[in-house]
Amino acid sequence: MADNGEAGDWVGRGHGVGRRTFLGYVLAASTLTVAAEFGEAATAPSRAAAAIPSPPEPSELYDLNDLLTDATLPTANLISIQVHADGTASFALPRAEVGQGVTTSSAMLIAEELDLPLDRVHVTLADARPELLFNQLTGGSNTTISTYTPIRVAATLARGRLLAAAAEQLNASVTELTTKAGTVLGPGGAVVGYGELAVKAASPTIVPVPVTLKDAGQFTVIGTPRNRIDALEAVTGRKQFAMDLAVPGALPAMICRPPTINGTVRSVRNADTVRAMPGITDVVPVTTGVAVRGRTFGQCIDAVRALDVDWGPGTEEGTSEADVLAELRRAELPLVIPPLPLLTKAVDLRFTFHFASNSALETNCAVADVRPDRAEIWGSLKSPIVAQETIAADLGLPVSAVTVHVTQGGGSFGRKLFFDGAREAAEVSRATGKPVRLMWHRTDDFRQGRTHPMSLSRVRATYTLGQVVGYEQRHTSVGTDFGHGLGEIVTALAAKLPVGDLGFSETIFELTQQTPYEFGVTTQLLAEADRGFNTGSMRNIYSPNVRTAQELVVDQLAKGMGQDPYAFRRRFLKDARARAVLDAVATAGNWGRAMPAGTAQGIALHPEYHGVVAVLAEIDCRPPTTGRKIPDAYTGPRVTKVVCAVDVGLAVNPRGLQAQMMGGIMDGIAVALTSSLHLENGRFLEGSWDHYYYTRQWNSPPELQIVVMPPTTGAPGGAGELAVAGAMAAVACAYGRATGTVPTTFPVNHGEPLGFEPLPAVPPIPASPTDGLSRVS
Amino acid sequence: MPQHTFVLNGEPVTVEVESDVRLLWVLRDVLGVTGPKYGCGLGVCQACTSHINGRAFNPCCVPVGDLAPTDEVTTIEGLPATVGKDLHPMQEAWLDADVPQCGYCQPGQIMAAVAKVRQAREAGHEISGLDDAVFDEIRNICRCGTYHRIREAVLAAADRF
Ligand code: FES
Numbered sequence: 001m002a003d004n005g006e007a008g009d010w011v012g013r014g015h016g017v018g019r020r021t022f023l024g025y026v027l028a029a030s031t032l033t034v035a036a037e038f039g040e041a042a043t044a045p046s047r048a049a050a051a052i053p054s055p056p057e058p059s060e061l062y063d064l065n066d067l068l069t070d071a072t073l074p075t076a077n078l079i080s081i082q083v084h085a086d087g088t089a090s091f092a093l094p095r096a097e098v099g100q101g102v103t104t105s106s107a108m109l110i111a112e113e114l115d116l117p118l119d120r121v122h123v124t125l126a127d128a129r130p131e132l133l134f135n136q137l138t139g140g141s142n143t144t145i146s147t148y149t150p151i152r153v154a155a156t157l158a159r160g161r162l163l164a165a166a167a168e169q170l171n172a173s174v175t176e177l178t179t180k181a182g183t184v185l186g187p188g189g190a191v192v193g194y195g196e197l198a199v200k201a202a203s204p205t206i207v208p209v210p211v212t213l214k215d216a217g218q219f220t221v222i223g224t225p226r227n228r229i230d231a232l233e234a235v236t237g238r239k240q241f242a243m244d245l246a247v248p249g250a251l252p253a254m255i256c257r258p259p260t261i262n263g264t265v266r267s268v269r270n271a272d273t274v275r276a277m278p279g280i281t282d283v284v285p286v287t288t289g290v291a292v293r294g295r296t297f298g299q300c301i302d303a304v305r306a307l308d309v310d311w312g313p314g315t316e317e318g319t320s321e322a323d324v325l326a327e328l329r330r331a332e333l334p335l336v337i338p339p340l341p342l343l344t345k346a347v348d349l350r351f352t353f354h355f356a357s358n359s360a361l362e363t364n365c366a367v368a369d370v371r372p373d374r375a376e377i378w379g380s381l382k383s384p385i386v387a388q389e390t391i392a393a394d395l396g397l398p399v400s401a402v403t404v405h406v407t408q409g410g411g412s413f414g415r416k417l418f419f420d421g422a423r424e425a426a427e428v429s430r431a432t433g434k435p436v437r438l439m440w441h442r443t444d445d446f447r448q449g450r451t452h453p454m455s456l457s458r459v460r461a462t463y464t465l466g467q468v469v470g471y472e473q474r475h476t477s478v479g480t481d482f483g484h485g486l487g488e489i490v491t492a493l494a495a496k497l498p499v500g501d502l503g504f505s506e507t508i509f510e511l512t513q514q515t516p517y518e519f520g521v522t523t524q525l526l527a528e529a530d531r532g533f534n535t536g537s538m539r540n541i542y543s544p545n546v547r548t549a550q551e552l553v554v555d556q557l558a559k560g561m562g563q564d565p566y567a568f569r570r571r572f573l574k575d576a577r578a579r580a581v582l583d584a585v586a587t588a589g590n591w592g593r594a595m596p597a598g599t600a601q602g603i604a605l606h607p608e609y610h611g612v613v614a615v616l617a618e619i620d621c622r623p624p625t626t627g628r629k630i631p632d633a634y635t636g637p638r639v640t641k642v643v644c645a646v647d648v649g650l651a652v653n654p655r656g657l658q659a660q661m662m663g664g665i666m667d668g669i670a671v672a673l674t675s676s677l678h679l680e681n682g683r684f685l686e687g688s689w690d691h692y693y694y695t696r697q698w699n700s701p702p703e704l705q706i707v708v709m710p711p712t713t714g715a716p717g718g719a720g721e722l723a724v725a726g727a728m729a730a731v732a733c734a735y736g737r738a739t740g741t742v743p744t745t746f747p748v749n750h751g752e753p754l755g756f757e758p759l760p761a762v763p764p765i766p767a768s769p770t771d772g773l774s775r776v777s
Numbered sequence: 778m779p780q781h782t783f784v785l786n787g788e789p790v791t792v793e794v795e796s797d798v799r800l801l802w803v804l805r806d807v808l809g810v811t812g813p814k815y816g817c818g819l820g821v822c823q824a825c826t827s828h829i830n831g832r833a834f835n836p837c838c839v840p841v842g843d844l845a846p847t848d849e850v851t852t853i854e855g856l857p858a859t860v861g862k863d864l865h866p867m868q869e870a871w872l873d874a875d876v877p878q879c880g881y882c883q884p885g886q887i888m889a890a891v892a893k894v895r896q897a898r899e900a901g902h903e904i905s906g907l908d909d910a911v912f913d914e915i916r917n918i919c920r921c922g923t924y925h926r927i928r929e930a931v932l933a934a935a936d937r938f
């Protein structure tokens with residue numbers, strides 16, 4: 001391509017800039033460094049509504065001086081790409097990579113626009129950059145939506161600069177040149193590598209340059225399936241997570257936690273004895289318990305178990321599930337049932353969704369090195385700016401004295417929006433005066449870690465004469481902590497105001513919940529109760545519960561009106577894209593095929609994040625299947641097949657999208673059938689993966705097919721969470737049809753007798769077994 | 778402090794540490810071998826799965842004092858060398874199927890899969906696509922839900938080593 005990407009018709013920022021024309025910058029640097037504006041200006045048309053409700057007036061919360069200082073930084077709000085003398089490009093992504101594949105998709109955008117092989121693009125994770133304000137939050141499946149344009153603008157500009165530098169070197173005009181796989185090709189077979197041009201193309205000053213993006217029709221990388229750029233590191237064990245970092249002097253640290261949720265330390269009776277245990281260097285009380293630091297985590301576990309602590313009450317002392325349920329019932333907003341014609345019938349159901357754990361396989365953890373005048377933190381953080389500013393406030397240090405490095409994360413599912421581990425690590429490092437690698441024990445991660453709140457969903461849908469005339473849903477949830485705000489301290493502070501936070505939850509609810517069907521007068525409202533739990537959003541926030549309730553009601557409406565569930569949905573769907581994915585799964589999944597009693601199909605749909613997914617699930621609820629015996633496992637109904645069709649507008653990496661759908665489906669199966677926390681007397685009983693029945697191989701569907709729809713909108717939507725709600729709903733509908741019931745409690749096994757013996761609450765964590773050699777396999 | 782000698786990824790190593798410290802922490806915190814991951818410390822999640830004398834085990838459940846000097850411990854870092862290559866065929870199959878998401882569970886998954894295939898082979902089983910029983914014995918948690926691609930990769934690699 002001869003087009004160097006620089007636009008000829010650019011008039012000015014915000015004036016007359018065409019749809020595909022944007023402003024890029026060549027930054028002052030010794031090697032080619034290009035940048036683009038990141039944030040509102042660059043992405044306003046395609047920004048996810050879900051993630052960005054109006055922030056409060058910031059003036060009283062954020063010092064004007066801070067704002068001015070930040071805003072005048074020469075690189076404020078820019079993301080930049082560097083081209084190096086070795087012919088590679090590098091980019092520090094201001095987002096967290098927790099498995100969702102955003103480093104790979106970002107590298108693909110750069111490879112596309114820079115015309116550089118994917119393996120020569122290196123994407124790292126940016127440290128906390130407070131000047132980015134709202135723009136360093138990884139959440140709401142918003143990364144690709146918000147970075148799609150800026151990254152492409154910067155990469156396009158880089159290619160243009162390289163072409164210009166080559167033109168000068170070859171004494172040719174840019175129109176005679178093309179690029180190919182990291183080289184510039186010129187007249188007479190001239191070939192110049194990008195590496196050779198990187199220094200020449202650099203600029204001693206900042207130069208703003210208008211950039212025109214190419215058409216989607218010219219894409220050769222975007223939209224093609226690519227493997228993850230970090231897969232080799234992952235399969236060789238070289239991928240480094242926070243606890244793998246060798247930070248000098250950072251010894252393992254753990255916290256002895258209270259027996260009930262958020263209990264407090266009154267006194268420690270044997271600190272000296274524990275401090276004298278092998279390997280232990282420190283024992284100090286901290287806000288959340290008693291911290292121990294030692295040579296190995298194994299010795300920390302022993303020390304935690306040996307501590308004798310007088311514990312004060314927690315924030316949910318004595319509370320059990322029935323209490324929360326009653327509280328939710330009291331908080332439920334009333335339905336507004338309008339006067340209805342005589343023949344109107346109604347489906348009226350109330351669903352209960354139990355507490356679930358968003359614990360990742362990597363437990364809460366972080367490395368901290370706190371000195372009297374500065375601090376350095378390493379962790380997988382989705383809101384690193386809030387972490388930095390909160391930790392600075394905790395330590396009484398200026399924000400600029402706290403460096404926060406974002407490490408690769410071992411899963412998130414909502415967990416890493418918070419920085420509980422990082423905050424504790426900083427406190428322990430301060431208290432001991434030494435660097436620490438702080439990690440939560442698995443048992444603590446389930447019991448004291450954040451949960452997806454328990455909720456009720458009351459739905460009343462009315463129908464008459466072949467039409468659904470009204471749909472009301474009242475969702476009542478234990479309060480969800482959105483204290484990570486929108487990735488910036490201004491809103492984080494606002495969310496801590498009781499009114500502000502409530503308003504914020506409702507805003508999120510309103511901005512995320514859609515009814516994809518034409519159901520007449522439709523209202524969906526949220527009410528919250530009880531704020532004593534450690535909560536957070538779990539992958540897909542409210543949607544899995546809200547949509548599962550709705551899709552089960554849809555099946556009942558179809559039944560009441562004598563229609564097939566697929567045909568009924570098809571008829572009432574508002575949107576052609578939704579109809580297309582529904583048709584795709586019905587066809588690929590052979591909807592309506594004859595199946596034996598005790599088995600069934602279920603079908604459901606979920607629109608969100610500028611995308612839509614449909615899921616068809618088949619389930620086997622026959623006794624030989626539900627009674628399968630696997631040691632220490634919950635088997636239960638088996639989802640035997642899932643077909644999923646997804647339309648995200650434009651899939652940057654269809655293979656990564658498929659992976660996200662598969663993962664979301666495993667989550668959906670878990671929350672529909674097996675995974676929940678049981679609350680008893682102020683504490684959660686689950687303390688191990690053999691108690692919290694997240695999907696395992698024996699629960700995962702032997703047949704799984706993901707259909708990625710061809711591009712529709714041409715702009716990428718969010719992918720990380722989309723499948724959870726669709727899959728949970730489809731599995732619930734399949735379960736209902738297989739058993740001839742309407743399941744109203746989730747997961748459906750929650751009321752069964754506990755399948756495990758709960759671990760003791762004191763000591764808070766179990767000893768590691770010692771019989772590993774007798775279990776070699 | 779007691780000394781313990783064993784063979785780690787083909788090389789004898791000697792560490793000075795209390796005998797009851799579980800091997801996972803000796804590997805990670807003392808020797809800096811971080812491929813095996815912590816996910817529970819209870820022998821449940823299987824994230825730490827490595828091999829001892831060619832068989833799968835959980836180093837989080839083995840006191841280092843239980844090891845004999847001749848015991849050969851292989852972590853993900855040492856897996857390729859067991860077949861004299863840069864990558865074990867199971868790792869290659871993993872790359873072909875683009876299995877990892879976050880990657881945290883993957884060293885344990887691969888070590889478990891290699892041992893499971895060897896074990897099935899020794900028992901005279903061929904692993905086929907329909908063999909649920911074999912996969913039911915792979916207990917490793919993948920919180921990112923990569924189970925389906927794990928199946929594909931195991932099946933693809935089963936007759937490659
Ligand atoms: S950490 Fe060893 S089995 Fe979980």
Ligand code: FES
Pocket residue numbers: 099361410411877878879880881882883918919920921922923
């Ligand atoms: S890839 Fe994340 S836990 Fe398995």
